[in-house]
Amino acid sequence: MSVRVRYAPSPTGLQHIGGIRTALFNYFFARANGGSFILRIEDTDRERSTPEALEDLYSTLEWLGINYDEGPGKDGGFGPYVQSEREQLYKDKAAELISSGKAYPCFCSSERLDVIREEQKAAKKSIGYDRYCRGLSPDEADARIKAGEKYVIRLKVPLEGKTVFDDIILGQTGRKNKDINPDPVILKTDGFPTYHLANVIDDHAMGITHIMRAQEWIPSGPLHVLIYEAFGWKPPAYCHLPMVMGKDGQKLSKRHGSTSVSDFRKNGYLPEALVNFVSLLGWSYDDSREFFSMEDLCSLFSLEKINKSPAVFDYKKLDWFNGQYLRMKDPEELKEMLLPLLAGEGLISNPPSSGERGIFNGAFNIIRERLKLLNDVVPMLRFLFTDPGIGNAEDAIPKKMDASEAAKALVLGEKLLLEAADPPDASDEDACEAWDEVMDGRFREKAEKEKLKIGAMLQPLRLAVTASKVSPPLFPAIRLLGLDESLKRIKRLIDTLKNM
RNA sequence: GUCUCCAUCGUCUAGUGGUUAGGACACCGGGUUUUCAUCCCGGCAACGGGGUUUCGAUUACCCCUGGAGAUGCCA
Structure with a gap:
C-alpha cells in the first residue's frame, strides 16, 4: 500500500514554525517513499477561520516549495479537501454513532460546563465533563431535539479498560479509558465537527496511511483510536513528532x-x-x-x-x-532579490535606473559576504543612494586621538582624494580594483609618513562618507559614491570636528 | 489536581554494554584585514540523581528529580 500522508492546518492564523515543520516532515516522508502528500483545510472552527489565514497558508507553502499532490484545487478522488465543504458527512457519521450507541446528544449549556469546571478546579479534582447527559434515554433526547433544544454530540468513552496505539517513534503508548477526556464533544452546536471527529473521518475517508503530527496530540491519541473503533475502522500508523520550543523551553509562540x-x-x-x-x-x-x-x-x-x-x-x-x-546563492538571482528591497525603502527607483543598477552592481561584490539577511542590504548601502547626514561625529575620532587630530587626518585624506584619478566605471571590474589598490597604496604611504595607523587614517573618512562606524570597504565605497560627493561629505565633517 | 511524553555540551545533535563521548551553532582566544563581515586556526563545554542487571553501564530496567504537553462546543 503506498504512503498517503497529510498536512491538515486550520486557517486561524499565520503559518508558524511548528506547523510547517509538521508539513515538511510529512512532505519529505511522502516523497522519500513515493507516496502522496495531501493538503486538507480544517476550517471547522468558524469563529476563528479567516480567508487571510488561508491565503497565508498557500503563499507559505509555495514560498517554501512544498507542492501538495492532492488538496483544494487538486482533486485526487478524495475531495473535497476543505472540511467546511464536508459538513454533511460529519453530521451523518455522528448520527451513525448515536444509533449505534457510541455517542449521545448533550444539552448542557456552556454556562453549566463553566460552573462545574470551576468547582472541579477549586476542589482540585480532575477536570472534565461530568457525563450528565450520558444517561438520558433516547426517547427523552429525541423529544428535546424535536422541541428545538440546542445540543452537541458527545462520544461515549468507555468507563473501563484501556486504549493504546503504537507509535513509530515512541512505541506503544496509551491510557486507561477512565483517564481519557470524559465524553468529549464530537459535533458542536453549530453542526460542525470538532477536530477529533473530523480528523478521524477524513483520514479514514482519504486513505491516510500515516498520521504525522506534533506530540501535543499524544494525549488525544487513544481518543481517536476509540473513534476509529466506534466506526469499526482500523487506525492508520501514528508518528508523533517532537515539539518545537522557544528558548525558555516552552512551546514556541x-x-x-x-x-x-x-x-x-x-x-x-x-x-x-x-x-x-x-x-x-x-x-x-x-x-x-x-x-x-x-x-x-x-x-x-x-x-x-x-x-x-x-x-x-x-x-x-x-x-x-x-x-x-x-x-x-547565484549572484544574479541574489541581485534581483536585493534591488526591490532598496526600492522599497525609496533608496532607488522602481524599476531601478541604469545608473542605480550600475552603482548597485559595483557594490554587490563588497556587500555579498557581509549579508546575513537580505534586508541587511538596506543599511549597508543607504549611504550610496542618499545623504546619510553626519551621523555621530564622535565616532569619527579614532582611539587615542582628539577631534582636531581626527580633522587633520581627514584633511590628509581629502588631499589624497583631490589628487586621485577619476574612478572608472563600476562595470570595469579590473580598472576598479586597480583604482582601489592605487588609493590603498597612497593612503598607506601617507599614513606612514605621518606616523598614523592606517586605521586611524581611514576611520574618520569612513564616518564622513557613510555616517557609520561600520561600512563596506572604504575605497570601493568612495569610488561608487563619486569623488565630488565624497569630498563634500568629508568637508562637512571636517567643519564639524573643528567646532568640537 | 489528574493523565501522558521527554532527559548527551548553553542550543541542534551523533554515538556505543568497554570511545580521549564526535560534529555544528553560540561563546572565548589567535591569524588574515581598513571598520564590519567573511575565511583560517585553537579553546571552552555534556551523558540530571539514586538503585538494579552486568566483569563493565552514558547505553538495558526501576525509582526520583526536572522539563514539557494535554485536560475546550481551538486545532
Whole structure:
C-alpha cells in the first residue's frame, strides 16, 4: 500500500514554525517513499477561520516549495479537501454513532460546563465533563431535539479498560479509558465537527496511511483510536513528532519573537535556509552532514532518524544557515532579490535606473559576504543612494586621538582624494580594483609618513562618507559614491570636528 | 489536581554494554584585514540523581528529580 500522508492546518492564523515543520516532515516522508502528500483545510472552527489565514497558508507553502499532490484545487478522488465543504458527512457519521450507541446528544449549556469546571478546579479534582447527559434515554433526547433544544454530540468513552496505539517513534503508548477526556464533544452546536471527529473521518475517508503530527496530540491519541473503533475502522500508523520550543523551553509562540513563516520571509530569510534549519529540528541524517536541499530531504528523510525529545528553536543558527545560503546563492538571482528591497525603502527607483543598477552592481561584490539577511542590504548601502547626514561625529575620532587630530587626518585624506584619478566605471571590474589598490597604496604611504595607523587614517573618512562606524570597504565605497560627493561629505565633517 | 511524553555540551545533535563521548551553532582566544563581515586556526563545554542487571553501564530496567504537553462546543 503506498504512503498517503497529510498536512491538515486550520486557517486561524499565520503559518508558524511548528506547523510547517509538521508539513515538511510529512512532505519529505511522502516523497522519500513515493507516496502522496495531501493538503486538507480544517476550517471547522468558524469563529476563528479567516480567508487571510488561508491565503497565508498557500503563499507559505509555495514560498517554501512544498507542492501538495492532492488538496483544494487538486482533486485526487478524495475531495473535497476543505472540511467546511464536508459538513454533511460529519453530521451523518455522528448520527451513525448515536444509533449505534457510541455517542449521545448533550444539552448542557456552556454556562453549566463553566460552573462545574470551576468547582472541579477549586476542589482540585480532575477536570472534565461530568457525563450528565450520558444517561438520558433516547426517547427523552429525541423529544428535546424535536422541541428545538440546542445540543452537541458527545462520544461515549468507555468507563473501563484501556486504549493504546503504537507509535513509530515512541512505541506503544496509551491510557486507561477512565483517564481519557470524559465524553468529549464530537459535533458542536453549530453542526460542525470538532477536530477529533473530523480528523478521524477524513483520514479514514482519504486513505491516510500515516498520521504525522506534533506530540501535543499524544494525549488525544487513544481518543481517536476509540473513534476509529466506534466506526469499526482500523487506525492508520501514528508518528508523533517532537515539539518545537522557544528558548525558555516552552512551546514556541509569538512571545519568543518571529514565529510565522511570513515574518521570516519579510525579515529577509531564504526559504532554503529555513527549510534546511527546520528539517534539523528533531531529525538528523548522520553525525556530520547538515546541509540539505529540498531535493536531498525528499530522498534522504526517514522516520527512524526522528528523535523523541523536544527541540529548541535557535534563531542564531538559523541566521548562520541564512548567511551560508546567501553566499551560495547565484549572484544574479541574489541581485534581483536585493534591488526591490532598496526600492522599497525609496533608496532607488522602481524599476531601478541604469545608473542605480550600475552603482548597485559595483557594490554587490563588497556587500555579498557581509549579508546575513537580505534586508541587511538596506543599511549597508543607504549611504550610496542618499545623504546619510553626519551621523555621530564622535565616532569619527579614532582611539587615542582628539577631534582636531581626527580633522587633520581627514584633511590628509581629502588631499589624497583631490589628487586621485577619476574612478572608472563600476562595470570595469579590473580598472576598479586597480583604482582601489592605487588609493590603498597612497593612503598607506601617507599614513606612514605621518606616523598614523592606517586605521586611524581611514576611520574618520569612513564616518564622513557613510555616517557609520561600520561600512563596506572604504575605497570601493568612495569610488561608487563619486569623488565630488565624497569630498563634500568629508568637508562637512571636517567643519564639524573643528567646532568640537 | 489528574493523565501522558521527554532527559548527551548553553542550543541542534551523533554515538556505543568497554570511545580521549564526535560534529555544528553560540561563546572565548589567535591569524588574515581598513571598520564590519567573511575565511583560517585553537579553546571552552555534556551523558540530571539514586538503585538494579552486568566483569563493565552514558547505553538495558526501576525509582526520583526536572522539563514539557494535554485536560475546550481551538486545532
